[in-house]
Amino acid sequence: MFTGIVQARGRVAAAMASPSGLRLAVDPGGWTHKHSPGDSICVSGVCLTLAEPPVSGDLIFNAVPETLSKTTLADLRPGSMVNLEPALRVGDPLGGHFVQGHVDGVAVVEDLCTRGDHRVTIRPPPDLMPYVTPRGSVTLDGVSLTIARVDPAGGVFDVALIPTTLNLTTLGSLAPGSRVNLEADVLARTMVHWLRHYGGTGLQTGG
8 A cells, every 4th residue: 555655766777578577677766765575665656566685776576467468567668767655554644645556547648738837638548537536536657646627528637736746756757648557546446336336326437
């Protein structure tokens, strides 16, 4: 479990195909978190397990084909930047919202507006739009954000990024066409699932 409050930006040192998927080495930079094998770490929104003690300071992860098929991790190359967050411990501040690190799908940046507040228009897969609610929470590349506007007919929503988010996470480098890992709010996802299957309301996918 995570909160969507990124603690560091890491740089991919190596991304190597393996029989089990992808072996990823990430240089965490000056991140002072104490890492141990078996730790869960959120890497740009994806919960990964630290595979072994850090090698030359790099964090080593293995991503299986199922993870690669549902996230942007297969796009990573040496030099790519990723957001990093350790698992939440009991008693830690909950600055964002509950994030599982279970990506629901890959969304695309539709538009970007830097006049006034910095707004990003996101187009998620159509089946995820029912989970998007005005002023609700969403996680993009591991960052907890508040939904600023929802356009159900257009199949898009907006988030507003504050300067701190732009400076301390990879979201500052987003551009139209960028792909991002999207995790819907677990409460919204649970509610929609219950209504679809047990509520008798006839909710349909696609908005």
